[in-house]
Amino acid sequence: MQFQQLQYFVAVAETRHFTRAADLVHVAQPSLSQQIKALERELGADLFLRARGNITLTDAGEALLPLARRILADADTARHEVQELVQLRSGRVRLGATPSVCTGLLPDVLRAFHDRYPGVRLLIEEGGSHDLVRELARGALDLALVVLPLPTPAPALTTVELLREDLVVVSSPDAPRPGQGRRTVRIPDLEGERLVMFRHGYDLRELTVAACRAEGFEPDFAVEGGEMDAVLGFVRAGLGVAVVPRMVAARSGRGLRVTPLARPGLHRVIALAHRSDVAPPRAARELQRMLLER
Numbered sequence: 530m531q532f533q534q535l536q537y538f539v540a541v542a543e544t545r546h547f548t549r550a551a552d553l554v555h556v557a558q559p560s561l562s563q564q565i566k567a568l569e570r571e572l573g574a575d576l577f578l579r580a581r582g583n584i585t586l587t588d589a590g591e592a593l594l595p596l597a598r599r600i601l602a603d604a605d606t607a608r609h610e611v612q613e614l615v616q617l618r619s620g621r622v623r624l625g626a627t628p629s630v631c632t633g634l635l636p637d638v639l640r641a642f643h644d645r646y647p648g649v650r651l652l653i654e655e656g657g658s659h660d661l662v663r664e665l666a667r668g669a670l671d672l673a674l675v676v677l678p679l680p681t682p683a684p685a686l687t688t689v690e691l692l693r694e695d696l697v698v699v700s701s702p703d704a705p706r707p708g709q710g711r712r713t714v715r716i717p718d719l720e721g722e723r724l725v726m727f728r729h730g731y732d733l734r735e736l737t738v739a740a741c742r743a744e745g746f747e748p749d750f751a752v753e754g755g756e757m758d759a760v761l762g763f764v765r766a767g768l769g770v771a772v773v774p775r776m777v778a779a780r781s782g783r784g785l786r787v788t789p790l791a792r793p794g795l796h797r798v799i800a801l802a803h804r805s806d807v808a809p810p811r812a813a814r815e816l817q818r819m820l821l822e823r
Contacts, residue, residue: 613811620812621650625661625673633776657730671813676732688800696795713791723751723769
């Protein structure tokens with residue numbers, strides 16, 4: 530008994546038509562009929578009653594059908610499980626993240642993932658949450674680390690909160706301490722500071738500008754339009770102060786003074802997102818598990 534013969538048998542049983550069954554399994558109808566007859570000879574029983582325009586199962590066919598379906602399903606499961614294991618040896622993960630998350634959260638997790646699955650390629654795309662949501666929706670990414678709330682409603686995405694992170698003010702140690710020298714900075718204190726500001730589309734830009742406007746003033750930009758590394762470099766050079774995630778400030782090394790924001794301060798919520806209608810590949814699900822358990 531051949532696996533292919535069982536496929537042909539189930540196709541005929543479900544369509545009750547040899548020609549349509551042949552089309553379904555992409556084989557010539559004479560070849561399908563020959564394989565069915567070979568299966569019947571091996572089993573020693575007819576599986577179908579053949580009448581003009583009417584194909585029905587015999588008692589032997591009725592007995593075989595659930596067993597054949599189970600065998601085919603088990604084979605499909607076996608194929609799927611092997612492919613899943615192969616993916617963890619040689620697959621890829623397409624991960625999107627905001628630049629600040631790439632700087633702060635990802636390095637340690639990606640190193641642990643690479644140590645465990647060295648054959649899996651990691652493809653990282655940096656961008657703002659709006660761009661990452663769009664890339665997820667069109668299938669260009671498996672997972673994305675985005676800032677909540679999302680800039681636009683995304684009902685086709687599933688999001689899981691990963692962390693809630695405080696924002697801090699960074700400045701050059703050679704410049705006067707922001708907030709008139711106090712140990713914490715209030716948002717109104719930023720009215721007297723020149724800010725180094727991220728480019729449009731950056732979640733941190735929108736959050737900082739909104740907080741300033743809520744206090745009744747427009748922020749004053751010394752320079753704007755940079756990515757995270759550029760912003761930190763400009764701050765080190767003394768061009769102004771910037772509002773950045775605490776994790777980024779902690780990893781940025783020397784050359785920066787870090788001042789917390791006074792309560793209630795500012796914070797952001799990082800979430801892991803993927804499409805709701807498509808399960809991520811096995812390798813992506815493993816990276817997802819490591820991020821959630823970090």
